[in-house]
Amino acid sequence: MRKMKWSKILIIIFLVTLAIIFVVPYFWMISNSFKSTQEIMTDPQHLLPVNPTLRGYQKVLTESPFFYWLRNSLFITITNTVIILAVSSIVGYIFSKFKFRFKKTLLFIILATMMIPSQITMIPSFLLINKLGLYNNVGALIYPSFVNAFGIYLCKQFCDEIPNSLIESARIDGAKEFYIFRKIILPILKPALGALAIFTFLNYWNDYLNPLIMLNDIKKMTLPLALSFFASQHAADLSATMAAAALIMIPVTIVFMMFQKYFIKGITMTGIK
């Protein structure tokens, strides 16, 4: 019994230390964002700012088009999430509950695209977007993402659990196909769609490579791209850079903390990485 207790204490000490190390970069970013750049350069060893200042934040919010970036990020992310949920749920339902020609082949094609690294489609997609006149347009980050193989797969798995008799009895009652989908299937899919929504949102909110390729104009950038741009433009101004990073990282982190139960459920349910 005694031995048991000691090992428990050691585990606690170990995990708490590790947890502190995990949070330290956040702490340091926030602390630096309230220091003056001069203090960071000449007197960097204080954990907390000696003369706290809001100048870094002021600089980001007034001297950069921060609110454009925020709006672009919100618009692209929300649009993509809504479209992907709609398409995934109905296509997943169709592959789960309907019989039609080429069903196996078509499903295989969708699933196979999950294994393809995005680097191989990156250059042709860029050329295509250019041809369509969508370069430097938010459309470039929206139109290509309607069909999400993982979302379709997830919804299909969920629909497989729905008894066929439920759908058939609705048909006998004379319900139209869209009506059945909306009134019967969608409510059952809710947990899957919740998880999918969280991860689609995170995925597009955090995306860096696609905006980097498709957007050029400062005002059209999304937050992650804008941050790397801002950091290279203001390389010498560390407090403003840290303030920009904090403005981008803190909101998602707070949202995550509020909904962490659903995040964790979603990851375990879907295994999304």
Place this chain on the structure above:
Amino acid sequence: MKYKKFVWIILIPVFIHMSVFIIGPIFAGVGISFFDYNPLNAHQNFIGMQNYVRLLSDNVFIKAVTNTLFFVAVTVTLNVTISLGIASLINSFRSNKVRSLFRMIFFLPCVAPLVASSVVWSKSILTTTNGLVNIVLRQLGFAGVNWLGDPNILMWSIIVFTLWADIGYNIILFTAGLDGIPADIYEASDIDGASKWQQFIHVTVPLLGRTFAFVLVMTLISHFQMFAQFAVMAVKNGPLNSGVVLTSQIYRTAFEYKDMGYASAISVVLFLIILVVSMVQQKLNKVEWEY
């Protein structure tokens, strides 16, 4: 048979969209690798295998391949072992509150954009004079280290960063997998007098097989494609190209040098590496993890 119309009204636009934005570009990506493709040129010349031949004598490409394989091998091994270790320590607590608190903390870095945390690490954690790590080292009486400027250290800095940034997913997947192992198996092995370590090796690890295989494949595939931290932390490939990987070399070749044919050839190589690795994985999983 009325529902046939419903099926095709939905599926036809979906597959048209897929052909335009996913399937078409896959074939085009392979196709462009046979051209001397530069969007600034008027004509794109077909050059057959020449891009691939050029790869063989390209030192930066070879460095990118070895760096990528090194990064993936080290990071994935450490990621899977450490996250399994942390997950089983977290699961040794009974209280759900304690468990979810720890899971939440280790997951925090996964939520932020990778490029944002890369900026924070490269500008304020790993910088030589005012980076937090060196400040601590100096306080303890050690000399500071040039984390991002020394060709022998850069890749290790990126590996540590990536572990910090990405380990939370696997911790959550493993804690869920561990929860799925029935408690009576542990009770039975307790009665048989197995130590905690014996239990871990003979009960936990084999019964975690499916989660383990899944985590390994997903982590491998995602790590081959990591880009943001290399773009930020290995400025211009890092000293002596010590931080170049395939993804960053594809990006640079295509969009900075506009050498898109050659960049496509590199991306075909990356695709083939991922394909081979995931096929080997599938084979091994079938043999080893069936229970």
